[in-house]
Amino acid sequence: xxxxxxxxxxxxxxxxxxxxxxxxxxxxxxxxxxxxxxxxxxxxxxxxxxxxxxxxxxxxxxxxxxxxxxxxxxxxxxxxxxxxxxxxxxxxxxxxxxxxxxxxxxxxxxxxxxxxxxxxxxxxxxxxxxxxxxxxxxxxxxxxxxxxxxxxxxxxxxxxxxxxxxxxxxxxxxxxxxxxxxxxxxxxxxx
Amino acid sequence: xxxxxxxxxxxxxxxxxxxxxxxxxxxxxxxxxxxxxxxxxxxxxxxxxxxxxxxxxxxxxxxxxxxxxxxxxxxxxxxxxxxxxxxxxxxxxxxxxxxxxxxxxxxxxxxxxxxxxxxxxxxxxxxxxxxxxxxxxxxxxxxxxxxxxxxxxxxxxxxxxxxxxxxxxxxxxxxxxxxxxxxxxxxxxxxxxxxxxxxxxxxxxxxxxxxxxxxxxxxxxxxxxxxxxxxxxxxxxxxxxxxxxxxxxxxxxxxxxxxxxxxxxxxxxxxxxxxxxxxxxxxxxxxxxxxxxxxxxxxxxxxxxxxxxxxxxxxxxxxxxxxxxxxxxxxxxxxxxxxxxxxxxxxxxxxxxxxxxxxxxxxxxxxxxxxxxxxxxxxxxxxxxxxxxxxxxxxxxxxxxxxxxxxxxxxxxxxxxxxxxxxxxxxxxxxxxxxxxxxxxxxxxxxxxxxxxxxxxxxxxxxxxxxxxxxxxxxxxxxxxxxxxxxxxxxxxxxxxxxxxxxxxxxxxxxxxxxxxxxxxxxxxxxxxxxxxxx
Numbered sequence: 117x118x119x120x121x122x123x124x125x126x127x128x129x130x131x132x133x134x135x136x137x138x139x140x141x142x143x144x145x146x147x148x149x150x151x152x153x154x155x156x157x158x159x160x161x162x163x164x165x166x167x168x169x170x171x172x173x174x175x176x177x178x179x180x181x182x183x184x185x186x187x188x189x190x191x192x193x194x195x196x197x198x199x200x201x202x203x204x205x206x207x208x209x210x211x212x213x214x215x216x217x218x219x220x221x222x223x224x225x226x227x228x229x230x231x232x233x234x235x236x237x238x239x240x241x242x243x244x245x246x247x248x249x250x251x252x253x254x255x256x257x258x259x260x261x262x263x264x265x266x267x268x269x270x271x272x273x274x275x276x277x278x279x280x281x282x283x284x285x286x287x288x289x290x291x292x293x294x295x296x297x298x299x300x301x302x303x304x305x306x307x
Numbered sequence: 308x309x310x311x312x313x314x315x316x317x318x319x320x321x322x323x324x325x326x327x328x329x330x331x332x333x334x335x336x337x338x339x340x341x342x343x344x345x346x347x348x349x350x351x352x353x354x355x356x357x358x359x360x361x362x363x364x365x366x367x368x369x370x371x372x373x374x375x376x377x378x379x380x381x382x383x384x385x386x387x388x389x390x391x392x393x394x395x396x397x398x399x400x401x402x403x404x405x406x407x408x409x410x411x412x413x414x415x416x417x418x419x420x421x422x423x424x425x426x427x428x429x430x431x432x433x434x435x436x437x438x439x440x441x442x443x444x445x446x447x448x449x450x451x452x453x454x455x456x457x458x459x460x461x462x463x464x465x466x467x468x469x470x471x472x473x474x475x476x477x478x479x480x481x482x483x484x485x486x487x488x489x490x491x492x493x494x495x496x497x498x499x500x501x502x503x504x505x506x507x508x509x510x511x512x513x514x515x516x517x518x519x520x521x522x523x524x525x526x527x528x529x530x531x532x533x534x535x536x537x538x539x540x541x542x543x544x545x546x547x548x549x550x551x552x553x554x555x556x557x558x559x560x561x562x563x564x565x566x567x568x569x570x571x572x573x574x575x576x577x578x579x580x581x582x583x584x585x586x587x588x589x590x591x592x593x594x595x596x597x598x599x600x601x602x603x604x605x606x607x608x609x610x611x612x613x614x615x616x617x618x619x620x621x622x623x624x625x626x627x628x629x630x631x632x633x634x635x636x637x638x639x640x641x642x643x644x645x646x647x648x649x650x651x652x653x654x655x656x657x658x659x660x661x662x663x664x665x666x667x668x669x670x671x672x673x674x675x676x677x678x679x680x681x682x683x684x685x686x687x688x689x690x691x692x693x694x695x696x697x698x699x700x701x702x703x704x705x706x707x708x709x710x711x712x713x714x715x716x717x718x719x720x721x722x723x724x725x726x727x728x729x730x731x732x733x734x735x736x737x738x739x740x741x742x743x744x745x746x747x748x749x750x751x752x753x754x755x756x757x758x759x760x761x762x763x764x765x766x767x768x769x770x771x772x773x774x775x776x777x778x779x780x781x782x783x784x785x786x787x788x789x790x791x792x793x794x795x796x797x798x799x800x801x802x803x804x805x806x807x808x809x810x811x812x813x814x815x816x817x818x819x820x821x822x823x824x825x826x827x828x829x830x831x832x833x834x835x836x837x838x839x840x841x842x
Contacts, residue, residue, distance in 0.1 A: 126661065127663065140311075143309070143311050143476055148475075149311070149474070149475060150474065150475050151475075152469055153473070154416065154472065155336055155337060155340075155472055155773075159663070160664060160666060160696065160699065161663055162661050162664070174554075175475075176547045176548070176550040176554060177547045177548050177550075177551040177627040178469050178473040178475075179469065179626055180627070181551065181626075181628050181648045182628050182648065182649065182650040183648040183649045183651050184648035194657065194658065194661075195661075197655035197657060197658050198658055200652045200653075200654070201650050201651075201652055201653065203651060204648065204651050205651055218664065219659055219660075219661055219662075220703075222659060223658075228657050231656060235652075
C-alpha cells in the first residue's frame with residue numbers, strides 16, 4: 117500500500133513541520149518514505165510544496181506522478197487548486213479555508229471555494245477556529261495534520277500523536293500538549 | 308543507525324564519516340545544507356563559510372596538498388567561479404582525498420541557468436560520481452574519497468535539486484578517523500609549463516583506469532522476456548524515474564536498464580547494451596551529455612532516444628511523468644493504460660501565479676522605494692541588479708532592475724554601460740555578493756573613475772540561502788575606502804521609511820557626482836532578526 121501526499125501553501129505557513137511529524141511517525145513505523153522539498157527563493161512569500169510519499173514497498177521517484185496523489189494537504193485554498201492535476205478520482209483534498217492574499221489578482225474567495233467543492237472528496241476547514249479552541253492560534257498546521265491523519269491509513273492517529281511528542285519535546289510539555297490537542301481536533305473534524 | 312536525511316545531509320554525514328578534515332563552501336541553493344549540517348553536527352571539522360567558490364576550491368586543494376581530506380560544495384554556477392582552480396587541480400593531482408560537490412539545478416528553481424556540471428569534469432578529465440538516491444549519496448562520499456586518494460585526482464560528486472532537497476531514511480555507518488598531516492613533496496604541484504606538460508601526460512595516462520572503474524560500477528538489469536527490446540541508459544536520479552515506471556508496468560515492461568552512477572562513461576557496458584537492444588533511450592537529468600557521447604559508440608543509423616531526439620523535453624528537470632511518457636513512446640510496454648497513473652483533472656481555473664517577494668519590513672524595500680523615486684527624475688536611468696533576495700526588486704511593485712546576470716555583474720555592467728555613455732548608471736548589490744565578486748569590479752571602476760553609483764544593500768547576512776555569515780560584515784567602509792572610493796562619496800544610511808527623504812537626497816547628489824560613489828544602506832535582514840530576537 118502507498119500514500120502519496122502533496123503538502124502545499126505559501127512560504128512561511130509551516131508545511132514543512134507537517135512533513136517533519138509525518139516523517140518521524142513513518143520512520144518509527146518502519147514505512148518507506150521520500151519527501152521532496154523546495155528551498156531557496158520561493159520560500160519568500162511564494163507558493164511552496166512538498167511531495168511526501170509513504171509506502172510499505174520500495175519508493176523510486178522522489179516526485180509524485182500526475183494522477184497518483186492520494187491526499188492534498190493545503191494551508192491555503194487557492195494553493196490546493198494548484199496541484200489538482202496530481203489527483204486521481206478517489207483522492208482527498210484537505211485545505212484551510214482562509215485565503216492568504218499577497219498578490220494583486222487573487223480570485224474571489226467564493227469562486228475558489230466553489231471550484232474546490234467540485235471535486236469528490238474535499239474538506240475545507242476553518243483551522244484558525246480549531247487552533248484557537250486547542251489553545252494556540254499558531255497550531256493551524258497541526259489541525260490540518262490531524263484532519264489528514266483520518267485519511268492516512270498507513271499511520272494511526274496514535275502514531276501521529278507520538279511523533280508530535282517527539283518533534284516538539286524540546287519546546288516543553290505545554291507546546292506538546294497544545295499541538296496534540298490541535299491534531300485531535302483536526303482528526304475529529306473529519307467524522 | 309537509520310536517519311531521515313536530505314540528500315545534502317546524507318552527503319554531509321558521509322563526509323564526516325569518511326574522515327573529513329575541512330569543508331569549504333559559499334552558500335548556494337541547492338548545496339547549502341551540506342556545509343550547514345557539518346557545522347551543526349561536527350564542530351571539530353573546519354567549516355567556516357568562504358568568500359566565494361574559488362577561494363573555497365583553492366583552500367580545499369591546499370588541505371589536500373597537506374595530506375588531509377577536503378570537501379568543496381557549491382551550486383552549479385559556482386563551478387564557473389572556481390573553474391580555474393578546479394581544472395588545474397586535475398593537473399596537480401591530489402594528496403589527501405578531494406571531493407568537489409556540485410549541486411545542479413535543472414528547471415532553475417533558484418538559478419540563472421541549468422548548466423550541467425558533468426561537462427566540467429569531462430573537460431578537466433576527472434571522474435564524476437552521481438548518486439541516484441540518498442543512501443547511495445551517503446555511501447558514495449566514502450568511495451569518492453577513497454578513489455580520489457587511490458587515483459590521485461579530485462572527484463566531482465554531482466547531484467541535482469531533487470536529490471539534494473529530498474529526504475529518505477539512510478543507514479549510516481561508523482565514523483572513520485582523519486588523515487594525519489602529510490604534505491606532498493613532489494614538484495607536480497608547481498605548474499610551470501615544463502612541469503605542467505608532464506603532469507598533463509600523467510592525467511591522460513590515468514584515463515583508462517577511470518573508465519575501467521566506471522565499467523565495474525555499471526549494472527544492467529533486464530525486465531520482460533522479449534528477444535530484442537529497448538535499452539535504457541539511466542543516469543543518477545533518472546534511474547528512479549525509469550524504475551517508477553518499470554514497477555508500475557509490472558509484467559508488461561520490456562526493457563534492459565543500464566544504471567550509470569560513475570563517469571567517464573562505461574563505454575564497453577554501453578556498447579554491450581546497444582548490441583542486444585533495438586534502440587537506446589538515454590534518461591539523464593540536466594543537459595544531454597551522455598546522449599551526445601553515446602552517438603559515437605554506435606552506427607549512425609542506430610536509433611538513440613532522449614532529450615536531443617525530443618522524446619524527452621530539451622529543457623527543465625526530468626519528472627516521473629516525462630520519463631514514463633518517453634518510455635511508452637519508445638514501446639517499453641504494450642499495456643500501459645492499466646498500469647501507469649495518468650492525469651485525471653485539468654489545471655484548475657481559478658489559479659494565479661504567486662511569485663516570491665521581499666519580506667514585509669525588509670530593508671531592500673526601502674532601498675528600492677528611494678531608488679525608484681530618484682531614478683524617475685532621470686528618464687535614461689538604469690539600475691543594474693545582482694544575485695540575492697534583492698533580485699526580487701525586478702518584480703512588481705518595484706520593477707526596478709535592468710539586469711541580473713551573475714555574482715558581481717551589477718557593478719561591472721554599470722561601469723561598461725557608463726563607459727558607453729549611459730547616465731545615470733546605478734548598481735545594486737548585496738553585502739555577501741559584493742565580497743564574493745563585486746570588490747574587484749569596484750576597483751576597476753575606481754581606477755577608471757567611472758561615472759557610476761553603487762548601492763551595497765547590507766542586511767548583515769547571506770539572506771537568500773537562509774542567513775549564513777557574510778564575509779564582509781563590519782568591513783565595508785574600510786574595503787571601499789581601501790579600494791579608493793573617496794570618503795566624501797562613501798555614505799552609510801539606515802533604510803527605513805522615515806529616512807527616505809534623506810536617502811533620496813544622497814542618491815540624487817551622488818548621481819550628479821561624475822565618478823564612483825558608494826552608498827551602503829544597512830539594516831538587519833528580517834529573517835535573521837526574527838531568529839535573533841527568539842534567542
